[in-house]
Amino acid sequence: MTSRRGCNGFLSSVLLLVANLLIPAAILVFATGFFPYKPLLPGLATFDAVTEYGEPPEAKFDKIVFMVIDALRSDFVYAKGSGFQFTQSLIRNGAALPFTAHATSPTVTMPRLKAITTGSIPSFLDVVLNLDEGDESSSLASQDTWLAQMKAKNTGKLVMYGDDTWLKLFPDTFDRADGTSSFFVSDFTEVDNNVTRHIAGELKRDDWNTMVLHYLGLDHIGHKGGPRSPRMVVKQREMDGIIRQIYTAMESEDHLQSTLLVFCGDHGMNDAGNHGASSAGETSPALVFLSPKLRALSSGLPSPLPEREDFQYYSTVEQSDLAPTLAALLGFPVPKNNLGALIPEFLPFWPDPRDQVQLLMRNARQILDIVVAAFGREILESESDRDTLTESRAAYQDLAHGWKNVTGLLGQVSNGEAAPVLIPAVAKWLRNAQDVLSSMASNYDMSRLLLGQAIAVVAFLTAVKTLAMLADDKRLAFVPLSGVIAAYGIMMFASSYVEEEQHFWYWATTAWFAYTGIRGLKRGHQSPRAQVVSTALLLLVMRIVRSWNQTGQKFAGEPDIVKMYLHTNPALLWCLIAAAYIWVHMNLVFGLNSLPIWLSFAAATALVLAAFTFKVAFTLEDAPELVTGFARGMLEMNFSKHAPLITRAHTVFIGLGILAAVVLAFILLRRSVSWSQSGVATLFTLYTLLALTQSRPTNIPLFLLYSIQYRLLASPPTEHSRRRPMDDLSPVELSTLILLLQHAAFFAQGGSNSVASVDLSSAYNGVASFNVAVVGVLTFVGNWAGSIWWSWAGWLMMMERCSSPRAPRPYEATDAAPARETLGRMPREEEKEEEEEEARKRQASAWKRHVAVLTVFAAGGVAAVMAACTVLRTHLFIWTVFSPKYLYCAAWSLGQHLVVNVGVGGLVYWLRAREHAENGWITGCAGKGF
């Protein structure tokens, strides 16, 4: 056995490396086929490019006030009980034309603004880019938008007040601007007052032709209190007042005579007040056009309307329809990449049918250009064999056919008489084109999908082979791992299991604890009493952990521990938080106890105090309702009471950095930073503090629960229990357990496979100017804090197990006694060296085995998700369920697996091996901390 292992040591390392390099390769290749880079038509559209329809019809407006009220769901404006009283009166008298504008998933601000301004349907990748808002590629500066067209008209300046996403999307576009950023969703008033204070002044000036306003307050109220929050109606009245202010100016001021006021939501919100996914509430924002001139179109519509479950009020249009509609109303060519269709309700503005035909034809012609750009001109000419066409090409062919009919009609009669036939025909073609092009917004590159898939499968097989070479566990030990991988793989094909993935991990982890508990009873290494008590406690803690945050899709708003006990009882919450920080403090003092006591105590106290006051100050901004007497007092008492949040965050991060550097230096200089535990365990404590800093306050007590579980699994032997539960696990089983706990912890924190559940609240801790890398790391640590915590716990458990010299392989052991006896005996000098060498080897192979297990799961998971995305690529839920899952899968395998489990894990093992060589942490007494 050992000799074979020696020969294969190098080979297995290479194979493991290959498998881990193939995983990112597979993810990348698949992603380029799944989210293809869409060729954008460059340049600005001009009227001169298309001349065959004659002179463009006259513009109806020359100025536009475009007001985005973030997350303005349709019913907020149209339903009974809305605060938009003035708007509703305008709807009744015809001066306001209301619509429900369908927003496609992902319902996040930046992709929605892209859709609104370009008329295109942003690719799913924009969600990722939405997170790195600073990314250049997401900028629309070089694209054709109605803003660019208004600027090109050169009839006035462009001004912008509100959400600074606009400034990021349109650098150097606005002549006057004041951006507001939304770090804290608890800001309901300030963020909006910063917009409103500019309006009166701007309405007096006549040097602009475009004014963009973007209000964030309503969205923030939604995130905090949901759509039924009592503040919601108050905010609606405030917004209605601003509309009244602008509308009144439009009536009274001369230079605003032909101004169009448009206000809309960029997306809606679900019943919990969040957005990102594709429920009816999230995809149904309101869209209202206002101007006294609109009375020419209609004599008014009934308002308010009774509430509707589906949120579809008045006519439903696509959000992208806004771009061609504004183009017609304001008299500029339709932006080149637009997929929207002119809203037909506005056609009567142009009494001459030829104008109506022309507007529609120009719109259609522009969309045809996109079809041609994607498929070449031959699609219009050739009548190729239908059978050889792929499904998507067939749909394009249909479009080409339709286009021929339309142009045929146009050719027959060049005067206005054909209009009654032609107008509906073009309108129908436009809708059809919109459907086809948007449903195929992604043209999957099948060869890349299959290649990515193949690479993932190879990575999986390589990992399996490596594991088979490395592990000498009994066969039975592989059964749970195989079961988890197989079940997970199957699950990926069912949308509801993807949405409710947490159930799987909770279910499997609970079963695992029961299984190992029962097995422990059978093996009888421990007294049945100790076995039963520890298993019951593990299960109890797991039960509390799983009901901490209700997550998933279906029951996301249901009660959970956070909502029922912590939100209603901030005193309890702060007691638990304080307990968590005190616990970290104790561990930190303990982990630095080779330093002089005053120094270790002072350092630990200063750092923990800084971290705790940061948490209080942060919560005061982010969720002030949670900060009550005691915590507030804590902040007041502190000498730093006026310190800005950013300084506090810097203090914590720098403090953590210094202490980590000290611990590292000790390890590298081969000294002990703690007499009682390994330096790596001290690093674990420092990570815990980082995790607390990056976690929502309500999630901090979870780490106390995790540490109870960790203690139960790995606390050192006592007279009551000679063996720890983890000693009964074989190496593969221990890695499987870590895998289960990592996933369970992610979901317990409120994570899910929905874009809406990404927690960005801690992403900007200590960030003054935007930096993609920093924000990315902070976001990742914030969302995976528990999972990373369990990675650390796993490393420590594994390393400690390998540390005991000559301990029988516990999973092979049949009786409990020998381990202790060996420990008590003092080994001779040369024996000791041999043992150390042996222990180092054990460490290295244990680490490789651990990584191999995790790689098998990561590669298997990636392959399964890819297979699901490929097979279900035409499924209704591909963009709402499976694509987000793919992104999460990429984050799991690149972030959690490669960076944390392999990268950081490798570093930790290396450090530990160094420590090992000097301090001989082989006496197996380590790990009293935690």
Added chain:
Amino acid sequence: MPSTPAKGAAATAALSKSNKPTPSPQPAQPPSLSPPPSDEKPQPPLRPVQTKPTQLARTARHALPALQAALFLARFRALVADPVAEMSMTLPVTAALQVTYALACLPVAGSSGGKGGDEAAAAGAGAGKKTATATATATAMPARLGSGKRKAAAAADGGMRKGATTAVLSLLLSALVTPFLYITMILFGAPFLTHGSHTLLCAAHMAVLALFPLFFVRGVDGRAWAALGGFAAPLDDTFGGLVGAVVGAWLGAVPIPLDWDRDWQRWPVTILAGLYAGYLLGRVVGGTVAWGKKF
């Protein structure tokens, strides 16, 4: 939050007048005073339970699972419509079927199948004797008719008396264990604040199905229960049923998250279905092909 299992379990242990572990396969077990096996003198391994060799037992052994399955399927619609009402209505029926099964097929604790359960059964017998007699005569009728010879009938009559007593005691023990099964189900993810009666009834069904036959054949023999709790006992009808019930109930949770929005996905219909299916399957498989095998 549920009370600490250990504390609660200790209470039951006191109730059942025994220091031995509470008979539950789940981790909610009381402290045991029995020392580790290695310190004891070697004991013969636990033997699988042999069903009675009579014709009646053979017939009942196959007919009863079929009957139980048929009943469950027939009442499934009603179960979906109103789980609580249906579960409380079928609980006595299931119990009656299980008692019939135990009397017809299973050896009484301490006779030949189990060991060491005698004293415990006898000690508790006095308490339940009066109520037991009525049930015993009722359930013993078919058995008496089945046996032809007078001598055998007399022996059967004595056996029946003892069997009936044991059955009543076992039912009582099953009832006592139900709260612990309930807590275990909560630990496994059953709703805690809602659906209390749903889960409790589900636990009661589990106790009557999976644990009652074990009480009947093993009594409160600590060693046997330690083996059962560690899944170290040999497979037979009773232990197979327990394993099947536990695994079936666990797998029953699988369809719940699916977005089919069917009424039968509601708690605890799938768990109960998994429980019955697993129990019956485990009992049949454990009593036939897997008989005597160990994990």
